[in-house]
Amino acid sequence: MDPAAAVQWCEEEGTHSESSVVIELPGEAWAEEQISQAVKTLSLDRKAWVIAVKTDRVTSGTYALLECKQGIPENFKGASVQWANKTELCVIHMKVPEEGPTSSSQAESNKEEVPSPSPLATIGPELFAALGDFVSKCQRDPPTYSATGYRKLRVFSGRQPVPTGEDSFEEWLDQATQALDEWDIPETQKKQRITESLKGPASAAIHNLKLRKRNCVAQDYLNILQDVFGCTEKASDLIYQLEHTYQNVGEKLSEYMRRLDTIIHQILLKKGLDPQKVDEI
Structure with missing residues (x-):
């Protein structure tokens, strides 16, 4: 995956490219829990969240889109990062606008007491178009989830018996159903939040579901x-x-009503039952 494709992926998922990176993991046999654990281990100084996962069957690789709200961790700023088991994970950075003249070069030009032409005289229609596109991207609404x-x-x-x-x-499903209606986040995040509350036989049931149905959603988790x-x-x-x-x-x-x-x-x-008729019933 090249940087341009990574930026497009960011836009599709509604994340900011300046606070996101993509990591490439070797092979296709990566579960979401494994990826989340690897990211958690590697981003100790700053939290990174797994927003989406893709599998490339051509290159037999797995890509994970990470969002770093507090800034990209230091060990993710290079071309690769090494996991605890010596696995080398390639890091794909987003395209960024080329930097303008540095402050030092500006200082040198200021020393030359030569009158410079008006900046407006050097601005062409292409630059105006680029600035308009940049402003529209800055004004784009941020993701509504936290x-x-x-x-x-x-x-x-x-x-x-219940430990x-x-x-x-019944108690767990009631709160999970309400939370699922309230969470305004991507489907991957919903599944991750449900999975992190499960263990033992309940976690095994979700694992078996994912083996049978690759494109399952959070509601499928609750149904199974x-x-x-x-x-x-x-x-x-x-x-x-x-x-x-x-x-x-x-x-x-009161006991009878319960x-x-x-x-x-x-x-x-x-x-x-129709939930609107519960009180009447």
Whole structure:
């Protein structure tokens, strides 16, 4: 991948080329978790985030687009960077505008007390066009997502009984579903945030999904977890259960309502109810 292609990739993903680089990893067998761990290890002084990943079947290589909000790390400023296992990763830098005259050359010209022509006299239509293009790029809206400062999902492993410090699947899925609706970030970032909250059998379920379906999205992650760890009743069975759940003798109304709410939540996950009618039901 050449620098021009890297700049085009930045524009497609909505990132700033001046704070981004592309690294080339040998081979195609690189999982997203491996790439994220490698980047995290190599960018200790400044955080770098994996925005997108591409595989080139012609060159049998993998490319990762990184965004560095705090500036490009020092060890990424060269032509390559070496990982802990002695793997050499090629670094592709973006094209930058050529620098104008240096301050020293300007100082030398100032010493020559020779009147210079008006700058406007030397400006041609090509330069005006280039300046207009540069200004339009500067005014382009930045990405609406933030790579830092978000509230992470709580941990879910899928083990039974539920380990101390973890949520049950229903609790975890509820917060994950809400977060997925609120995150205004690229699909790759959504999948990364979900994956980092999983471990054990839950993480294995996502790994198996990615082996079967290469172009899966974040919602596919939640769907497969629902199939593996969610309740097995159909929506119609849960509605029947709701209609035949009565208040027990001596049971507080608040406790009875919590039991009903649990069943309704399961029906919502099965897409058996209109969320707008929950209060009425």
